[in-house]
Amino acid sequence: MRLAIISDIHGNLTALEAVIADLRETSPDLVLHGGDLGAGGARPAEVVDCVNALGWKGVLGNTDEMLFRPVALTEFAAKAPHRQKLFEVIAEMAGFTRTALGAERIAQLADLPFTQTEGPASLVHASPESAWVAPGAKATEIELDSAYQTLGSRIAVYGHIHHPYVRQVGPRIIANSGSVSLSCDGDLRASYLLIDNDVPSIRRVQYDVGAEIRALKASGIPHAEWVCHSLEKAAFVMP
Numbered sequence: 001m002r003l004a005i006i007s008d009i010h011g012n013l014t015a016l017e018a019v020i021a022d023l024r025e026t027s028p029d030l031v032l033h034g035g036d037l038g039a040g041g042a043r044p045a046e047v048v049d050c051v052n053a054l055g056w057k058g059v060l061g062n063t064d065e066m067l068f069r070p071v072a073l074t075e076f077a078a079k080a081p082h083r084q085k086l087f088e089v090i091a092e093m094a095g096f097t098r099t100a101l102g103a104e105r106i107a108q109l110a111d112l113p114f115t116q117t118e119g120p121a122s123l124v125h126a127s128p129e130s131a132w133v134a135p136g137a138k139a140t141e142i143e144l145d146s147a148y149q150t151l152g153s154r155i156a157v158y159g160h161i162h163h164p165y166v167r168q169v170g171p172r173i174i175a176n177s178g179s180v181s182l183s184c185d186g187d188l189r190a191s192y193l194l195i196d197n198d199v200p201s202i203r204r205v206q207y208d209v210g211a212e213i214r215a216l217k218a219s220g221i222p223h224a225e226w227v228c229h230s231l232e233k234a235a236f237v238m239p
Helices: 013-026 044-054 062-068 071-077 081-110 141-151 209-219 224-233
Strands: 002-006 030-033 116-118 121-123 155-158 165-169 172-176 190-196 199-205
Touching (some): 002 013, 002 121, 013 044, 013 199, 013 209, 030 116, 062 071, 062 081, 071 081, 141 155, 155 190, 165 199
Parallel strands (some): 002 030, 121 155, 155 172
Antiparallel strands (some): 116 121, 165 172, 190 199
C-alpha cells in the first residue's frame, strides 16, 4: 500500500495544485490530510472545496479549530503572553477566513476527527492530546516516544511544525509531513509524506511562490505582507 499524507495547506491553492500534480506521479492508493486547510492564505474556500472534491479524509488542525471555536486561540494565547502581537494578527486573519469559508465549510471542519489510522500509520495534526502542541524537529527520542506512543501504530505521523523529517525511535517510526505552505525549514518547496510499503519518505514539490504572493496581495487578507515574507523566507518570522 502506498499512502500520502498532505498537511498544513493554509489556503495556498498554488502549492496544493502543484502537490496534486506530483501525486499523479507517485500514484498513492490513499491520501490523508493533516489539517490546517484554509487559515492563513489567499484562497481558503477553494482549498477546502478541492480537498472535499478529492475525497481526502483527514484530521483536525489547530487553525481549523480556531475557526469554529475562536476561544481555542484565546486559550492558547493566554499561555504565551510574550507573543500577544502574533495572536492578535492571527485572530484578524481568522476573521477573513471565516467570511471566505462560510458556515457550511466551517461546519465541515468541525466534524474532522482528531486521529486517522490506515494500515501501520496513525496521523494526528500535532499530538494525540492537542492540536496545538507538538514536539519540534529537534526533539529528543524520549520526547517523541512520550508524545506518540499512545497511538500504538508502528508509524506515527504529524504536521503542525512545518518542518519535515523521518526518524526511527525505538520500534516506532515518527515522521513529520512538513507543510504544503509556509515551510519553516528554509526550503521554499511544498512538502508531503509518502509511505511506500511501510517506508516513509519526504517529497518536496516546486511551486510558483511568486504567483501565490500575487494572490495574497490581491485577496484582501489582513497582514498579507507578513504571509508573503514568510513564504519568501521559508521560515517563521514575527509579524
